[in-house]
Amino acid sequence: MTTKILIAGGLALLLAGCEQPATTSAPLQTAASPALVATPVSNTTPAQQGQRFGKSVYSPASGVICDTYGTAYCADGTGISMSFTEQYLGAAAMQKFNRMTAGGSFDSSNFVLSNGVQCRVAEKACFKGKNSRTVDPAITRVLFP
Numbered sequence: 001m002t003t004k005i006l007i008a009g010g011l012a013l014l015l016a017g018c019e020q021p022a023t024t025s026a027p028l029q030t031a032a033s034p035a036l037v038a039t040p041v042s043n044t045t046p047a048q049q050g051q052r053f054g055k056s057v058y059s060p061a062s063g064v065i066c067d068t069y070g071t072a073y074c075a076d077g078t079g080i081s082m083s084f085t086e087q088y089l090g091a092a093a094m095q096k097f098n099r100m101t102a103g104g105s106f107d108s109s110n111f112v113l114s115n116g117v118q119c120r121v122a123e124k125a126c127f128k129g130k131n132s133r134t135v136d137p138a139i140t141r142v143l144f145p
Contacts, residue, residue, distance in 0.1 A: 051142065054115035059142045060088045069114035071100045077144050079109035079121050119143060 052058045056069035064084050066074040072093040074084035086094040109121035117136050119126040126139040 051138075053113070053117070053139055056114045057117070057139075063143065063145050064088070065113065065119070065139060065143050067113045067115075071097055073097050073111075075108075075111060075119065075143065077121065077124070079107075080111055113139075 050058055050060060053065075057065065057067050059065050060074075064074055064076050064081075066072070066084070066088050068089065072085070072089050073080050074088050075081055076084055080097075082094050082098065085097060110119070112118045112130050113126075116129050117126050117139050118130045118132065119139070124140075124144045126136045126143060128134040128136045
């Protein structure tokens with residue numbers, strides 16, 4: 001019996017009893033009673049894998065949080081980032097955010113996500129609610145790695 005490991009899309013498949021290598025062009029041929037075990041494989045952090053913090057808030061990469069609800073934006077450890085907004089949500093989202101904040105004084109280093117979490121760059125922390133003192137450890141770790 002042979003054992004092969006196939007890695008695809010961040011998932012390692014341990015294929016025991018394979019008669020031929022798995023390819024995308026040929027179906028997998030296995031022995032009468034093969035063992036198939038799926039094991040997650042990753043050398044990235046959960047944030048780099050699209051960790052979610054509610055329906056509209058997620059982290060597309062370590063150090064970045066995006067909120068797709070309403071006027072969508074992304075932020076990093078320095079505050080709301082137009083470059084990350086454009087990179088992860090597109091030029092239209094960046095332009096919409098710029099239009100919304102044009103002409104007024106806007107503090108991009110203090111923001112509230114649609115899940116209620118408020119991030120304050122000066123404190124290098126995110127809190128469980130607006131003006132709360134209870135730290136949200138998961139989002140804080142992502143935004144301030």
